[in-house]
Each structure stands twice: as structure tokens, then as C-alpha cells.
Amino acid sequence: MxxxxxxxxxxxxxxxxxxxxxxxxxxxxxxxxxxRTIDFVLSNMVNSGITNIKVMVREQPRSLVEHxxxxxxYNINPKHGFIDMLYPDHQAVSDAYYHDxxxxxxxxxxxxxxxxxxxxxxxxxxxxxxxxNDVIKAHEESGADITCxxxxxxxxxxxxxxxxxxxxxxxxxxxxxxxxxxxxxKANILTETYVMKRELxxxxxxxxxxxxxLFNFIDIIKHxxxxxxxxxxxxxxxxxxxxxxxxxxxxxxxxLNPEVFSQLFRSDWPIYTKxxxxxxxxxxxxxxxxxxxxxxxxxxEGDLQNCILGRGVHVEKGSVIKNxxxxxxxxxxxxSHIEYAIVDKHARVENKKEIIGTKDNIIYIKRRDRx
Amino acid sequence: MKTEMLAMILAGxxxxxxxxxxxxxxxxxxxxxxxxxxxDFPLSNSANSGIDVIGVLTQYESIQLNAYVSQGSRWGLExxxxxxxxxxxxxxxxxxxxxxxxxxxxxxxxxxxxxxYNPDYVLILSGDHIYKMNYAxxxxxxxxxxxxxxxxxxxxxxxxxxxFGIMNTDETDRIVEFEEKPAHPKNNLASMGIYIFSYKxxxxxxxxxxxxxxxxxxxGKNVIPYMLNNNKKIVAYRFKGYWKxxxxxxxxxxxxxxxxxxxxxxxxNDDTWKIYTEDVPTTPQVIxxxxxxxxxxxxxxxxxxxxxxxxxxFRDVHINKGAKVIDSVLFPDVVVEEGAVVKNCIxxxxxxxxxxxxxxxxSKIQLxxxxxxxxxxx
Numbered sequence: 001m002x003x004x005x006x007x008x009x010x011x012x013x014x015x016x017x018x019x020x021x022x023x024x025x026x027x028x029x030x031x032x033x034x035x036r037t038i039d040f041v042l043s044n045m046v047n048s049g050i051t052n053i054k055v056m057v058r059e060q061p062r063s064l065v066e067h068x069x070x071x072x073x074y075n076i077n078p079k080h081g082f083i084d085m086l087y088p089d090h091q092a093v094s095d096a097y098y099h100d101x102x103x104x105x106x107x108x109x110x111x112x113x114x115x116x117x118x119x120x121x122x123x124x125x126x127x128x129x130x131x132x133n134d135v136i137k138a139h140e141e142s143g144a145d146i147t148c149x150x151x152x153x154x155x156x157x158x159x160x161x162x163x164x165x166x167x168x169x170x171x172x173x174x175x176x177x178x179x180x181x182x183x184x185x186k187a188n189i190l191t192e193t194y195v196m197k198r199e200l201x202x203x204x205x206x207x208x209x210x211x212x213x214l215f216n217f218i219d220i221i222k223h224x225x226x227x228x229x230x231x232x233x234x235x236x237x238x239x240x241x242x243x244x245x246x247x248x249x250x251x252x253x254x255x256l257n258p259e260v261f262s263q264l265f266r267s268d269w270p271i272y273t274k275x276x277x278x279x280x281x282x283x284x285x286x287x288x289x290x291x292x293x294x295x296x297x298x299x300x301e302g303d304l305q306n307c308i309l310g311r312g313v314h315v316e317k318g319s320v321i322k323n324x325x326x327x328x329x330x331x332x333x334x335x336s337h338i339e340y341a342i343v344d345k346h347a348r349v350e351n352k353k354e355i356i357g358t359k360d361n362i363i364y365i366k367r368r369d370r371x
Numbered sequence: 372m373k374t375e376m377l378a379m380i381l382a383g384x385x386x387x388x389x390x391x392x393x394x395x396x397x398x399x400x401x402x403x404x405x406x407x408x409x410x411d412f413p414l415s416n417s418a419n420s421g422i423d424v425i426g427v428l429t430q431y432e433s434i435q436l437n438a439y440v441s442q443g444s445r446w447g448l449e450x451x452x453x454x455x456x457x458x459x460x461x462x463x464x465x466x467x468x469x470x471x472x473x474x475x476x477x478x479x480x481x482x483x484x485x486x487x488y489n490p491d492y493v494l495i496l497s498g499d500h501i502y503k504m505n506y507a508x509x510x511x512x513x514x515x516x517x518x519x520x521x522x523x524x525x526x527x528x529x530x531x532x533x534x535f536g537i538m539n540t541d542e543t544d545r546i547v548e549f550e551e552k553p554a555h556p557k558n559n560l561a562s563m564g565i566y567i568f569s570y571k572x573x574x575x576x577x578x579x580x581x582x583x584x585x586x587x588x589x590x591g592k593n594v595i596p597y598m599l600n601n602n603k604k605i606v607a608y609r610f611k612g613y614w615k616x617x618x619x620x621x622x623x624x625x626x627x628x629x630x631x632x633x634x635x636x637x638x639x640n641d642d643t644w645k646i647y648t649e650d651v652p653t654t655p656q657v658i659x660x661x662x663x664x665x666x667x668x669x670x671x672x673x674x675x676x677x678x679x680x681x682x683x684x685f686r687d688v689h690i691n692k693g694a695k696v697i698d699s700v701l702f703p704d705v706v707v708e709e710g711a712v713v714k715n716c717i718x719x720x721x722x723x724x725x726x727x728x729x730x731x732x733x734s735k736i737q738l739x740x741x742x743x744x745x746x747x748x749x
Contacts, residue, residue, distance in 0.1 A: 033655040275650040279639035280405035280670035292658040
């Protein structure tokens with residue numbers, strides 16, 4: 001077992017996915033049909049041998065509480081490990097005060113009382129598959145105080161906007177962290193994954209309020225760049241950040257690309273999620289699908305092209321759906337036509353037969369709406 | 372400890388007519404329906420009916436079956452005073468080790484297990500039937516009738532009746548005669564092998580049966596006739612709905628094909644009566660750009676870029692470009708390579724049908740369970 005406490009942070013800067021964020025945190029968003037975004041970071045932790053995990057929740061915990069349960073679906077035995085949720089005991093005086101550092105401060109006793117040597121702090125809205133053992137090994141070898149994981153993207157102008165971009169010297173030390181404002185195509189992006197000794201983490205929390213009560217966790221790291229040895233660890237695999245509705249759509253659709261798919265799902269690196277005990281997907285004699293990802297419990301009687309279907313989606317006869325995300329338990333009535341759309345959970349497309357967006361204008365249908 | 376009704380599932384049968392499928396696996400653990408094992412049905416029905424204690428009587432090649440059913444959490448059967456208990460034959464204090472000599476003997480040998488829970492009623496089920504049934508309703512009927520034994524029955528055609536245990540009933544559905552596979556059936560109400568006994572009567576009958584040297588220790592042949600002769604009240608509980616005994620390769624194939632009929636009566640998508648099974652982490656199913664799928668049942672983890680028609684595919688089956696799978700059932704991890712054709716087959720777990728090979732013929736359902744059957748001779 002790896003000697004680390006896993007902490008899943010929430011996105012800073014209040015990243016919101018237009019529409020969808022009204023109902024759940026990013027961590028609990030449906031992803032690639034049968035998953036939630038948080039399944040990736042949790043599976044990374046469990047596959048790396050981390051079974052003591054704290055999930056920080058800023059707001060809207062309902063979906064997440066439902067999804068995480070006792071953690072057995074992530075192969076965590078509740079007698080030997082845990083997935084706990086961290087939330088504040090006291091309300092912050094205002095939104096400006098209510099950031100991840102505030103929540104860490106509120107739960108500092110948890111971090112103090114842990115017996116683990118290291119903390120691995122990570123994010124649910126960054127999608128990647130990474131072995132934290134490699135990061136800890138690099139951390140130990142380099143003698144750094146803090147190791148920050150980063151990846152390189154060629155989509156810096158259009159994706160990862162607002163993400164943190166580190167500057168490294170020739171020794172791999174990070175000397176500056178800026179926001180990615182879409183200036184360069186090629187950019188280094190922090191995956192917001194950090195490894196450090198647990199004692200140092202506690203110390204950072206304790207001192208943070210004196211530095212500034214408005215500083216979030218990344219601000220604190222930035223503040224210490226000159227005084228602590230903060231190193232970068234380059235992650236080479238697939239990396240994506242779900243931080244806008246457009247990116248949410250694009251990254252889901254990217255899962256249809258076999259190359260991306262094979263990087264996300266490796267046979268030696270299972271991605272765990274909650275089972276829904278749904279039967280296999282049923283295709284009727286009128287059902288067709290091409291280039292799709294389809295979860296269990298679906299009933300397919302219409303025509304699907306380039307779609308991702310969550311669990312329990314029912315597409316009726318005569319419907320044509322292209323380039324769309326149908327979230328779990330959506331229903332598409334007979335002879336509907338949907339293109340370039342995201343249909344949120346439990347929505348029913350019944351009377352309005354045509355919902356046609358374009359590549360640059362994805363239509364979002366609200367949760368539980370009947371259209 | 373006290374439980375009103377516990378369930379005992381008879382799961383010791385070999386299932387010889389399932390040929391190579393049951394070489395190392397007892398029949399109740401055989402795959403069915405794209406993601407299930409047959410025993411998931413009685414276990415899920417029990418769990419959904421509010422039965423907390425379930426004994427599973429295993430004997431023949433029970434390693435896989437024991438390992439499978441002992442994880443009660445799969446069916447929501449874990450918790451205080453709950454559980455699935457695996458009951459293979461054992462050496463006892465007062466008698467030497469003895470295998471289960473028949474269905475009744477298997478239950479008799481576990482009277483001590485049932486006594487621990489001090490039940491008023493015992494539900495006896497078969498581990499190899501596919502159906503959805505609320506046993507709580509059947510128990511209510513049993514109590515209402517003040518019966519000693521209630522047997523679930525299904526109306527079949529008189530032709531089919533020749534293959535079943537047939538219950539001849541009076542006008543109140545009290546059973547007056549029980550005929551095993553009658554050549555000239557007098558009634559068409561077939562026993563489904565589902566019994567609710569009042570525990571005291573069951574215990575009495577089993578203790579007498581155990582010392583009867585001529586007995587075959589079978590419920591249908593011995594215990595029920597004995598109770599009838601002694602004027603015990605045995606009533607039929609009429610069940611309407613889908614029910615299938617999967618004893619042969621043909622019936623296993625048919626039962627899978629039944630799932631492709633939208634009005635099959637099994638309502639697998641009914642959220643209020645789910646069938647639970649093992650949770651294996653797999654990816655969503657991937658349907659490639661060349662895929663042609665028609666009337667099929669496909670589980671997660673499958674990667675399909677060929678043609679699939681009238682078929683049931685278990686998890687992680689790969690159908691490559693240009694391959695065709697028609698009227699077939701493919702168990703987990705089967706790979707059908709480019710250009711290969713599979714027709715009218717049940718293909719066992721993990722086999723690869725190599726490039727351009729054609730297997731199966733129109734005239735009968737073929738079981739492909741050995742590597743040699745999918746090896747090219749060149």
C-alpha cells in the first residue's frame with residue numbers, strides 16, 4: 001500500500017458548466033456514458049494503492065453523496081480504507097472567503113490525525129490516467145518539498161482556458177505559475193495534482209490565513225515558489241479539463257476516438273464506477289448505431305450516429321440522433337431529430353421533434369425537462 | 372434468531388445435457404442473458420421479495436458456484452441477520468460424510484442450518500430456472516389457504532405437460548394428485564419446482580423420508596406423494612408470466628433468444644424488480660463506424676465493428692470489422708476476428724474465432740466450448 005492520503009479537491013475559480021452546474025458539482029457529472037468525472041481520479045488513486053481518500057465538496061453534494069456511497073465500488077473495503085467527504089462546519093463570511101483553502105482549514109484536524117506520510121492532492125475535473133507511485137518516486141528522488149504534476153497540450157488556445165500554466169527552469173523547478181489565457185497553442189498545464197509530506201501540507205494550511213484569507217490553494221503554492229523547492233513532474237498521457245459546456249461536449253466526443261479511448265481505458269488500469277444493475281443494451285429490429293459509446297440499460301429503436309448514451313436511455317423508432325450526448329435515463333420519442341445537443345438526465349424529448357444545433361452551437365436540454 | 376421464511380436453493384445438479392458448459396461449472400452458474408448467471412434469478416427474486424436468509428445447496432463442481440454466491444452483497448443480501456450461505460455436503464457429528472442423495476436429502480441434511488433461524492416457513496427453489504416472481508405474494512397465499520405446502524404452477528400446453536411434473540387439482544386448486552411426466556396428462560398445470568412448506572410439516576416429512584430405505588429422497592417422487600397420502604393440504608399457486616427451465620443447449624439458446632422479443636414478459640428493464648449480478652468493471656460498449664446491429668442484446672465492454680443480428684453478447688466481446696454474428700450467444704471475452712462468421716452457436720468464454728473462419732450451421736444449435744473447435748487445420 002502506498003503511504004499517502006488522497007485528497008480530491010474541487011476546481012478553483014468556481015468553474016461552471018453552463019446549465020449542468022445548476023444540478024451537481026463537476027465531480028458528479030456524467031462522463032462517457034457510464035461514468036462520473038470523479039471516477040477517473042478515484043480510480044487513479046485506488047489503482048495506485050491509495051485507499052484513504054478525502055473528497056472536498058464545495059456545494060451541491062447530493063449527486064456526489066449518492067454516487068460515492070461507502071466506496072466499495074472503487075474496491076475500497078470500509079474496514080481498511082475510506083472515502084470521506086469534507087465540507088465546512090461553518091459558513092464562510094462571503095463567497096470570496098469560500099475556496100479550497102477555507103475548506104482545508106475547516107478540516108485541518110483530519111489532515112493532522114492521518115498517519116500517512118504523504119498527501120496526494122488531485123482534481124476531478126482533470127481527466128487523465130496517472131500512477132501516483134511514479135509521482136511519489138520522482139518526488140523522493142528529486143528532494144523537492146512539493147511536486148506538481150503538469151502536462152503539455154497543443155490545444156492551449158482553445159482548451160484549458162483559465163487553467164494554471166507553470167514555468168520551469170532547467171532543473172525542473174517551477175518558478176512561476178500563470179493563468180493560461182489562450183495565448184499559445186503549445187502550453188504546459190498543471191493537472192492540479194500535488195505531492196508533498198503531510199506535515200508540510202498541514203503547515204501550509206496553518207500559515208495560509210496569515211498570508212491572506214482570500215488565497216486559495218494554488219495562490220498559496222505560488223506564494224511559496226521562492227521559499228520552497230517546488231518541482232514539476234511531467235505527465236505524458238491523455239489530459240483534458242472539463243471547464244466549460246463546450247469542452248464538456250468536446251471531451252466526451254473525443255472518447256469516440258479509438259486512440260483516446262485506449263489511453264483512458266487500459267486493461268491494467270480499470271476505471272471503477274457505481275453499478276446500476278441495468279440489463280445489457282437492447283437493439284430492436286429498427287435500431288441502428290454507428291460510432292457510439294453506449295451504456296447498459298439502453299433501449300435503441302432509432303438511428304444513432306456519433307453519440308454517447310448514458311444508462312437507461314430509450315430512443316424510440318424513427319428517431320435520428322447525430323453528434324449528441326444523451327445523459328442517463330433520457331427519453332427520445334418516435335420520429336425525433338436531434339443533432340449537436342446535450343440532453344441532460346431524465347429529460348424527455350416528446351413534442352418538439354427537432355433539436356438541431358451546430359458544431360459551434362451545442363444545444364443544452366435541461367434536466368427533467370419535457371420538450 | 373428468528374426469520375419468518377428462509378429460502379433454500381437447490382443448486383447441486385450437474386446439468387449433463389448442457390454438455391461442455393458444465394464440465395467445471397455447476398448448472399446454476401452457467402451464463403445467461405448477456406450479463407447474468409442463471410442463479411441470479413432465484414437470488415434476486417428472493418432479495419426483492421424481502422427474504423433475508425438464503426441457503427444455497429451445492430454439490431457438483433461447486434468451486435465457481437460457491438465462490439460466486441458467497442458474495443451476498445451482489446444481491447443486496449449482506450447485513451445483520453442476512454446472508455447467502457453456501458451449504459455443500461459435510462461430515463457430521465452423528466453420521467459419516469455423505470453426499471446429497473436427492474433434493475429432499477439435501478434439505479434434510481441441513482435441518483440444523485434451518486433450525487438456527489427458527490423459520491415458520493421454508494421456500495424451496497431451484498437454482499436453474501429463469502423467471503421473475505414475488506415470493507412474498509406466494510407466502511401470503513400459502514397463509515390465506517392455511518396450507519401445509521404450496522406449489523407454484525404454470526399452465527402449459529397438454530403436449531408440453533408430458534415433460535413436467537403435473538398437478539391434478541380440484542376446483543379449489545387443492546392438489547389431489549401429482550404425476551411426474553405423465554404420458555397422458557389429465558391437467559396442464561406444471562410444477563415450477565417452487566415450494567413453500569410450513570416448516571413443521573417439512574421437518575416431519577423429511578425425517579420420515581430419511582429413514583425410508585426405498586425412497587429416492589426426491590421432493591416430486593417421495594415427499595409430496597407422502598404428504599398427499601397423509602391428507603396434508605397441498606395447494607397450487609398459479610403463476611402467470613415468463614418461466615424457463617434451461618436444461619439443454621437448445622433451451623439455453625432459446626431462453627437467450629427470448630430476450631430479443633420485446634414482449635417476452637421478463638421485463639429486464641423494470642427498475643422495480645431488478646436482477647442483480649456480479650459487477651465487473653468494464654468500459655461502455657463501443658460501436659464502431661462499420662458496425663451493423665439488429666435485434667440484439669449487448670453488454671458493456673463489447674467492441675463491435677462488424678455485423679451482429681439476433682444475438683446476445685456478454686461483456687468484453689469483440690466483433691471485428693467484416694465479422695458476422697447471427698442467431699448466436701457469445702459468452703464473455705469472445706473475439707470474432709475479421710471476416711469470421713458465427714451462426715446458430717453458443718460460444719463459451721474466452722474463445723477466439725479466427726480470421727475468416729465460419730462456424731455453425733442452419734440445422735441445429737451448436738455449442739462451441741473447446742479451443743479445438745475454433746482452430747484452423749492448416
